[in-house]
Amino acid sequence: MRDFITWLSLSDLSIAIGSAGWAVPLIQCFHIVAVGALTGALLVFNLKIAGLFASEEPLQVVSKRYEGWIWGAIILLALTGGLLIIAEPARELLAFSFWAKMTLLLIGMIIVASFQLRIRRGAGAWGEGTTAPAGARRLAVGSFVIWVCIMVLGRFIAWDTTIWGSWSFAA
């Protein structure tokens, strides 16, 4: 890992982004705005499944409305996040917060995708129905909590050793 970080730090792109002092803050700005857009779409999507939003509309209508938005924002986040890793490999890849974030991100995306697939197939209470089953309602609330943790961990990367102590790979 450390060899990889050293190699990445010495790559032309990493040095190019790093030598322009304003580049990392600017990429972070776009990253946060994309997080905001994703939060809006996920808030509505999870509220709908939890039965707290647009109660008059079928699940399929609401889910379809935010599908492109959710995955579009995630792609934008992966691109800007990727640039941030290239710019500061040690800061990101040695942070415990980063790997915890990536793990929760994987879980969060699987939950969202499985909700979307189930609603698309539209079997039983899903699809044409306006409310999801009780178990799914609880999972929707849990799913939003996971996404909030992902954001918090993203912010914690800046204080990784302070917060995690010896758990941080940078310690």
Next chain:
Amino acid sequence: MDFYALFQWLENSDVGAWMRDSVYALPFINALHVVSVVVLFGSLITVDLRLIGVLARTRTFTRVSQELLRFTWVGFAGALISGLLMLTANATEFYVNKIFWFKMGTIVLAGLNMMFFELRTMKTVSHWDATCPPPDRARLAGVLSISLWTAVIFLGRWIGYTKGFDFDAPIDIDLDNLMFSMLAAGGFGAA
């Protein structure tokens, strides 16, 4: 009103001292600020996009705004409280930071845009509630809202890099001690 005296008082308060001395206060309050801001922004742009006429076109504007603006206000309250707490830590440093005042000014503009919309444009909402697109005056309020809050996020992120950080100074890369120099730059990373 003497803002500088107010800022000095904030910085010298017990809360300010706690924010500076506590190891965990700043990271957690900062994370709360980010989560609050994205909840504010995310719920608000969802309403704004309906107002512009590009999203949820089959639903009435009042239904969308009634369901979502409460989250915008929760986000705003969280951002305000966490923001004030972060301010107390180094209030006098923020006082001399131009970006901080640009951000505050932009928030005031966003507030004025919202007040004008609520007090004037919303009076006629019964005429265009189910119409898509809504009248230009309403759509303009939506575009302004998204633009101003995007600017607030940019300026907010920039504040973290303007406290004693010089953009024009090149970052030294010590090729022989790369790992060491990157880790030693933790102060910069914590912006």
